[in-house]
Amino acid sequence: MDVHESLLELIGNTPLVRLRTPGAGRTAPVYAKLEYLSAGGSVKDRPGLRMIEEAERSGALRPGGTVVEATSGNTGAGLAMVAAAKGYRTVVVLPDKSSAEKIATLRAYGAEVVVRPGGLPLEDPEHIVNLARRIAEQTPGGWFAQQYDNPANPDAHYRTTGPEIWRQTEGRVTHLVSCVGTGGTISGTGRFLKEASDGAVRVIGADPASSVYSGGDGRPYFVEAAGRFRHPETIDDSWPVSFHREVVDELLPIADRDALLTIRRLAREEGLLVGGSSGTAVTAALRVAAELGPEQLVVVMLPDSGRQYLSKYFNDDWMLRNGFLDGDAAHPLVGDAVPAELRERPLPYLHHRSTVGQALDALRARAAAGADPVLPAGPAPVAPGRQPTALELLGAASLEQLAAALAQGKAAPTDPIADHLTAPLPRFGTGERADAALAELTAAGCDTAVVVHDGHGVGLVGAAELKALLG
Template sequence: MPNNNLRVFEYLSDAAEWTPLVKLHKTVNKFPHADVFGKLEFTNPMGSVKDRIGRHLIRKAIAEGRLKPGDTLIENSSGNTAMGLAMMAVEYDLKCKIVVRSTTAKAKLDALRAVGAELILVDPSLPPEHPDSYNRKVYTILKQYPEYFFPDQHNNLDNNEAHYLTTGPEIWQQMSGKIDYVVAGIGTGGTLTGAAKYLKEQDTGIKVIAVDPVGSVFYDYFKTGKLVKPSGYLIEGLGDEELIKCVEFAYIDDIIQVTNEQAIKYARLLAKQEAILAGGSSGAALYGVVSLLESLPLHKPYRIVTVFSDSGNRYLSTIYNDDWLVEKGIDLQNV
């Protein structure tokens, strides 16, 4: 296990790995039989788990001759993959265009512009099949500019491979190979199912639990095989309006559904009780851990790993802002 503090990196993106794993205390003290650890992905250079895939998708494409300095890349992202790609665009002199929902937290949009990304804002209320929707806009642009490079984080299994090669082995080593459950939110599914593939190869007994927001299609599809009509939700980075290739259901043992209120409440608890200031998807992950623990018999000392994907600094004007909660009709009292 390298000591990152002693390492000197050639490129910023080389530092996108070996994030700390930290034991949780007060947020899980109702469950003395469980040891819960959170992987602090916001310590990556651009502030999220997505730096790992930014590096892998771009370096692999360059190595295979699919991309070269001076080219333009385009991706749809809730903001974090965009930051990882913007870092790679600087490293390889690429132009970086990002399709992003106009409701994305302002701090994320400002940060993207600061590192040179060009933003194409889309209306999040458009249905997924609309040519200008978040899911389709990139394809609409690619019709006009087929020469653009599209990493396609939602359907390109190199996303999952990045986590198979880094996140999974890190968790395995940091946990000394003793893991009962891995619990994480799924957006593209790359983090959880890529890491899960590696971890299940080491120990088939490890159970993998996904967390999906109410309004996304993954939960119902996993439970019933049916595609429900998607509806809006406020947890950035998680869920989707349609099925995508990178959510590899074969590596998921169960799915827990989370509401906006539950995710936000648990993100705030994580900040107050552990001083871990993370985003709403991390609150969703912690909620997933707590509801898993509530469902388990109390007879054995479970070791659980979860992933805190990005920093709460990006959401100070949203989920950590009481006026915003009122504006969105979010009441945390009865959660």
């Protein structure tokens, strides 16, 4: 009978599919490794199984124990699936930017889910890694998987993913393209392919443009399960032990917009419903292939399914709100209120470490210039003059609000502004219709909103400006 004795036998052994997405003059074939067809739906099934097996062999995980992990979601799902099949309890700590679908998947496997803010420095006790470690230490029989520094993570790919690609391509693969998150996939797979080809295979990492891996400043980005965020207050940003930098020949930065538009195109033109990190990888793979000839062969890793992101990347409202879609130019758009040349300038905003007095000075200056005396607030920038992402805007402050707080003795000029912020300002993407934005702003009782383009705050718009735009 063609049957399996356990779900665990269905992990890995994923197919390669040739991409038909055209490229200008591209002749090199690009094959996608469909990791979302693994049993648990992602590339992280492999290290999930391997890490648990190694923990069992070493005695770190015993019968009746609890698997604990910090993750953006996929590794947690892989671990939770394996743990369910083996009879372990699972606790997963996730950042709050993880999709609702990922959280629901974990709970479906019976995992206990703990959600914490994602934009924290590594040294913060509430950072997901620190919290997960603490939970494991305080739980009888707890075992912290720690995918970032667990050698079983890259080893899983060295033992399975690399050999599969070599066999499937009959040794013809010349380039491997993969995102870098923990580094396990690209390190293990790349090392095997380099060894099998006597060093001929070239390994390229695809990375969100602001990720520190490829030289970005570490600001938050919208593609989940890829890259490395660096909080401006992080002191020691040591890279994961699972990431073997010497294996990677090149790192290509890819903008969020390019990645997200790529996956929407893959779904509609090729029937491949994949996640945001797959868009990052495919965008990079097509750029690599454009420089190659027909005798070379590119394999690109597609880590997970787009079903995990239906509420985000495949939701037109979400894409418009975050400025990733251009909208219908037949109508006045919010972006028309922010000229294109101004979109390259940093959005004026308050640093959350500034004082009430400093904030008042900035707000009075805006009022004197005829602008709405209200500003969003966010963390101090890593690089001077950079644009904050919409993910960084933590709250807002107005001249009227702060002046009243001072007059009533509820605030002092030396107080940190972080203690006196109101809710974040409403935000609208540049591609949203101006009339709909005005109606929403009016219903919310607000006069000012943040304008977002490609996920970044690019300006402020008032109700008066939207009315003027609409004539």
